[in-house]
Amino acid sequence: MPDPVLIPTGRRVRFEAIAKTYPGSSAPVEVLRDIDLDVAAGEFVCLIGHSGCGKSTLLNMLSGFETPSAGQVLVEGEPVTGPGPDRMVVFQNYALLPWKTALQNVLLGLRSTRRDTAKAVLAEEARAMLETVGLGEATQQLPGELSGGMRQRVAIARAMAIQPPVLILDEPFGALDPITKEDLQEELLALWRRQRCTVLMITHDIDEALFLADRVVILSNGPRATIDTVLTVPFSRPRNRDALLHDPRYGQLRNQALDRLFGND
Numbered sequence: 001m002p003d004p005v006l007i008p009t010g011r012r013v014r015f016e017a018i019a020k021t022y023p024g025s026s027a028p029v030e031v032l033r034d035i036d037l038d039v040a041a042g043e044f045v046c047l048i049g050h051s052g053c054g055k056s057t058l059l060n061m062l063s064g065f066e067t068p069s070a071g072q073v074l075v076e077g078e079p080v081t082g083p084g085p086d087r088m089v090v091f092q093n094y095a096l097l098p099w100k101t102a103l104q105n106v107l108l109g110l111r112s113t114r115r116d117t118a119k120a121v122l123a124e125e126a127r128a129m130l131e132t133v134g135l136g137e138a139t140q141q142l143p144g145e146l147s148g149g150m151r152q153r154v155a156i157a158r159a160m161a162i163q164p165p166v167l168i169l170d171e172p173f174g175a176l177d178p179i180t181k182e183d184l185q186e187e188l189l190a191l192w193r194r195q196r197c198t199v200l201m202i203t204h205d206i207d208e209a210l211f212l213a214d215r216v217v218i219l220s221n222g223p224r225a226t227i228d229t230v231l232t233v234p235f236s237r238p239r240n241r242d243a244l245l246h247d248p249r250y251g252q253l254r255n256q257a258l259d260r261l262f263g264n265d
Contacts, residue, residue, distance in 0.1 A: 017036060102135060103140065110162055148180070155172070169199065169201035
């Protein structure tokens with residue numbers, strides 16, 4: 001059955017006439033130009049493009065880690081001026097504190113956003129989120145004692161525990177083996193369906209993008225990258241991976257994405 005219609009808790013995101021230029025040894029390097037993109041509240045959008053096309057730079061502007069050279073990034077109509085707990089980031093390299101347990105890592109975000117809530121209440125919520133991502137038996141383990149997939153589960157649990165309106169994912173499954181990657185994709189979608197935050201995710205995997213996203217945004221090659229194509233993914237949710245692979249529309253979308261990525265160098 002299709003997912004029930006839920007009221008999104010996410011926020012609308014807009015990239016408005018974005019450009020980014022960095023100083024170069026001999027001349028400035030223009031990485032991005034003329035980026036215009038609207039992301040609806042609760043939408044799941046994947047960004048794809050060749051290395052060096054500015055995908056991470058674009059999402060770093062949304063997270064507040066970088067500023068545009070021109071244009072602005074808006075969340076619910078308000079300009080992004082720096083990092084904030086309304087925009088949580090999950091990185092490919094996990095970004096966990098190695099001296100803290102899985103539970104303590106998840107608690108970090110909760111304590112920073114809900115200082116008036118009792119520690120015991122937050123600890124219970126952190127444990128529940130670790131249970132949700134399949135780590136109920138690993139709460140007291142350090143990151144060095146966990147596999148790569150388990151570490152990424154902790155990172156996702158830490159981000160989702162505070163129920164962020166906007167979730168930013170920078171190739172979160174890029175370093176994982178295919179089986180672990182598929183498991184985590186399913187878990188991420190289950191959490192997203194519950195919270196309906198707005199998600200922007202970078203990936204180099206076309207199949208991953210078509211399985212996860214409502215829309216796939218393909219960036220042109222850098223430098224001076226811009227939006228080449230936006231593909232709308234028509235499949236209803238929840239999605240069945242095997243059914244998608246046998247749907248003729250899946251092959252058409254995949255070929256279209258490949259053509260835009262590799263047919264216009």
